[in-house]
Amino acid sequence: MIGDAAEDPACEATGRPDGLPESLAGLADRLDRALSLRLSTVAPVSLQAAIKSATHGGKRLRPKMALWFGKCWGVDPSAAEGMACLTEWLHSSFLIQDDIQDGDEWRRDQPTLWKSLGIPIALNAADWLLSAVYLEVAQISTSDAIRSKLLTAVQDVHRRTVVGQQLDLDSRANPDFNLDRYEHAVQWKTGRYLALGMVGVAILAEFPDSSVELLWKVGDQLGPAFQIQDDLLDMTRSKGRGGQIGNDIREGKPSILFAHALERGDLSAHDRSLLIEVMAKPRHQTTEKDVHWVIELCRSCGAIDFAREQARCRAKDAVGQFGQIPGITTDVQDSFEQLAKFAVERNR
Amino acid sequence: MIGDAAEDPACEATGRPDGLPESLAGLADRLDRALSLRLSTVAPVSLQAAIKSATHGGKRLRPKMALWFGKCWGVDPSAAEGMACLTEWLHSSFLIQDDIQDGDEWRRDQPTLWKSLGIPIALNAADWLLSAVYLEVAQISTSDAIRSKLLTAVQDVHRRTVVGQQLDLDSRANPDFNLDRYEHAVQWKTGRYLALGMVGVAILAEFPDSSVELLWKVGDQLGPAFQIQDDLLDMTRSKGRGGQIGNDIREGKPSILFAHALERGDLSAHDRSLLIEVMAKPRHQTTEKDVHWVIELCRSCGAIDFAREQARCRAKDAVGQFGQIPGITTDVQDSFEQLAKFAVERNR
Numbered sequence: 001m002i003g004d005a006a007e008d009p010a011c012e013a014t015g016r017p018d019g020l021p022e023s024l025a026g027l028a029d030r031l032d033r034a035l036s037l038r039l040s041t042v043a044p045v046s047l048q049a050a051i052k053s054a055t056h057g058g059k060r061l062r063p064k065m066a067l068w069f070g071k072c073w074g075v076d077p078s079a080a081e082g083m084a085c086l087t088e089w090l091h092s093s094f095l096i097q098d099d100i101q102d103g104d105e106w107r108r109d110q111p112t113l114w115k116s117l118g119i120p121i122a123l124n125a126a127d128w129l130l131s132a133v134y135l136e137v138a139q140i141s142t143s144d145a146i147r148s149k150l151l152t153a154v155q156d157v158h159r160r161t162v163v164g165q166q167l168d169l170d171s172r173a174n175p176d177f178n179l180d181r182y183e184h185a186v187q188w189k190t191g192r193y194l195a196l197g198m199v200g201v202a203i204l205a206e207f208p209d210s211s212v213e214l215l216w217k218v219g220d221q222l223g224p225a226f227q228i229q230d231d232l233l234d235m236t237r238s239k240g241r242g243g244q245i246g247n248d249i250r251e252g253k254p255s256i257l258f259a260h261a262l263e264r265g266d267l268s269a270h271d272r273s274l275l276i277e278v279m280a281k282p283r284h285q286t287t288e289k290d291v292h293w294v295i296e297l298c299r300s301c302g303a304i305d306f307a308r309e310q311a312r313c314r315a316k317d318a319v320g321q322f323g324q325i326p327g328i329t330t331d332v333q334d335s336f337e338q339l340a341k342f343a344v345e346r347n348r
Numbered sequence: 349m350i351g352d353a354a355e356d357p358a359c360e361a362t363g364r365p366d367g368l369p370e371s372l373a374g375l376a377d378r379l380d381r382a383l384s385l386r387l388s389t390v391a392p393v394s395l396q397a398a399i400k401s402a403t404h405g406g407k408r409l410r411p412k413m414a415l416w417f418g419k420c421w422g423v424d425p426s427a428a429e430g431m432a433c434l435t436e437w438l439h440s441s442f443l444i445q446d447d448i449q450d451g452d453e454w455r456r457d458q459p460t461l462w463k464s465l466g467i468p469i470a471l472n473a474a475d476w477l478l479s480a481v482y483l484e485v486a487q488i489s490t491s492d493a494i495r496s497k498l499l500t501a502v503q504d505v506h507r508r509t510v511v512g513q514q515l516d517l518d519s520r521a522n523p524d525f526n527l528d529r530y531e532h533a534v535q536w537k538t539g540r541y542l543a544l545g546m547v548g549v550a551i552l553a554e555f556p557d558s559s560v561e562l563l564w565k566v567g568d569q570l571g572p573a574f575q576i577q578d579d580l581l582d583m584t585r586s587k588g589r590g591g592q593i594g595n596d597i598r599e600g601k602p603s604i605l606f607a608h609a610l611e612r613g614d615l616s617a618h619d620r621s622l623l624i625e626v627m628a629k630p631r632h633q634t635t636e637k638d639v640h641w642v643i644e645l646c647r648s649c650g651a652i653d654f655a656r657e658q659a660r661c662r663a664k665d666a667v668g669q670f671g672q673i674p675g676i677t678t679d680v681q682d683s684f685e686q687l688a689k690f691a692v693e694r695n696r
Contacts, residue, residue: 043511044511044514044515044518046514046517046518047510047511047514097471097472097475100467100468100471101467101468101471101472102468119448119449119467120448120449120450120517121514121517123445123448123449123471124445124449124510124513124514124517127445127478127506127510127513128507128510128511128514130475130478130506131503131506131507131510132507134482134499134502134503134506135503135504135507137499137503138496138499138500138503143492144491144492144493144495144496145492147492147495147496147499148486148492148495148496151482151485151486151495151499152486154482155479155482155483155485155486156483158475158478158479158482159476159479159480159483162395162472162475162476162479163391163392163395163476165472165475166392166394166395166469166472166476167392169394169468169469169472170392170394
């Protein structure tokens with residue numbers, strides 16, 4: 001089994017269910033306090049309840065990266081917390097919208113927000129979270145010059161992720177989908193978004209522009225690596241969807257596995273046509289048999305091995321690029337390496 | 349007929365179908381160029397097409413206010429255009445989301461975006477528009493200190509409008525809805541949002557904080573006045589919904605008319621209970637007969653007269669408050685007065 005804990009010494013070694021590196025895992029309480037403090041003042045209570053429900057749980061990797069690297073780079077703790085919270089608000093907003101767009105009914109083993117409270121309330125919560133992203137930028141304790149840089153970074157990630165989502169939507173069950181198109185979409189949708197917390201604290205730490213640019217490039221590798229591992233996990237383990245695997249297949253998600261199978265899978269005309277047909281089916285028409293057939297096809301045509309290799313190569317490249325940033329200490333380099341390892345070896 | 353052009357000398361006098369004061373109407377081409385220039389670079393084309401469709405048409409009052417007052421107050425034209433565009437992006441994003449939340453199928457006599465392209469694409473377009481709001485703030489030609497003030501203003505309006513929308517959603521078909529609740533919701537949802545373009549250029553013109561605060565208060569009056577006129581028009585004229593009147597009744601919108609009827613309408617127990625029942629009905633179950641019964645009830649119980657009076661008083665107060673801002677010239681005061689007149693006397 002891909003990503004099975006039994007095959008994952010790195011995850012097993014931590015002894016924690018989320019498998020996060022200790023440096024990041026130890027920040028959970030501090031992050032929780034910063035998020036809770038902000039949410040406690042949201043009114044009306046109906047909105048607060050919706051937002052609390054949408055931001056509950058998850059690995060919270062992105063905000064923990066902001067706290068961790070903020071600490072490494074001597075950023076004012078309250079500013080790093082602001083940066084951490086804004087990445088969590090942005091992520092939560094995207095998840096609410098993704099779930100509506102994909103018709104997903106489960107997230108983190110709970111009903112999704114639109115499913116439990118309806119689309120109008122879910123949309124409003126997603127919109128509040130976006131306003132909260134920019135409230136953090138407006139209020140973060142820094143100079144106006146740095147705030148301008150931060151705003152540029154945050155809105156750029158926001159916009160890129162939306163463009164990436166559009167490329168993703170346009171590729172759903174598209175017979176012309178291939179590895180080039182996958183690469184284009186994943187670079188827009190995933191790269192900068194995963195790195196935002198880390199880059200944000202580098203901006204707050206007044207890193208030179210060239211170092212900030214290198215950090216974005218690290219994200220361009222690490223983000224897709226993280227995403228590919230997600231795609232692999234969906235084929236083997238339920239990702240918080242009440243025990244259901246193959247959710248990406250049900251929603252026709254244009255993943256690297258689908259791209260590889262179509263472009264390099266050497267499929268028979270029958271298998272190729274059936275694959276496209278399954279990916280194009282509305283979610284509720286996709287059968288268990290369809291899902292298992294696609295998983296087996298991805299295994300036999302080499303798509304799973306290819307994806308696993310891709311994730312590992314990209315994580316390795318990210319580590320190499322991280323090391324090129326002037327002034328990075330060995331300790332910080334080591335912790336980034338653990339993080340990259342986690343991204344592609346985690347089992348949830 | 350309320351707001352009928354035949355009763356509206358102010359609108360008739362302009363000779364233009366939108367009835368906008370000449371100062372604002374004359375800015376249409378300049379605004380169109382600024383918006384088109386920005387949209388021409390949006391990729392992929394599927395996203396560009398969705399956004400163009402969502403931003404097409406409408407009175408564009410808010411961005412024109414930014415251009416007009418920007419000109420009055422000597423703001424750099426390109427900065428005023430940035431401010432104008434961001435108000436249009438914010439407004440268009442809210443409209444897309446509103447239409448999804450309300451299940452509205454028509455807007456500006458065209459199918460709504462979710463209706464024509466589906467909820468996933470519509471949501472993504474709304475999200476892109478929000479990112480574009482903050483791109484304008486990031487790129488506007490001004491000092492970093494002014495940019496920080498502008499960011500605070502923009503995100504505050506964004507957040508307030510979302511909170512107002514929540515209060516509105518919570519009040520749908522609520523038997524306890526009353527004028528206090530209406531006032532609370534409309535202040536959050538409408539006031540600052542209408543004034544944003546005007547306040548934004550005042551910030552860019554480096555008005556003192558006390559004057560900016562006065563301008564917000566002007567919006568707190570003018571925004572609800574504008575909204576009340578919208579509510580009145582919905583009862584007498586189709587607001588771009590393919591000839592259909594009473595759309596607010598179909599969606600159970602908690603308007604000032606509904607609040608007045610429930611609280612001060614002196615309704616019989618039967619009428620009160622029937623009114624709540626009609627407002628609570630899902631849109632597709634509301635009949636033509638229901639709609640006409642509610643309109644007649646609002647007329648006979650004095651809700652329509654009350655709303656009309658409220659709109660006029662608030663517009664008058666807005667004009668009075670505008671005049672208190674130090675340094676406002678007679679010309680600018682006159683053009684604001686025309687604008688306030690338009691807000692409550694327009695027939696579309």
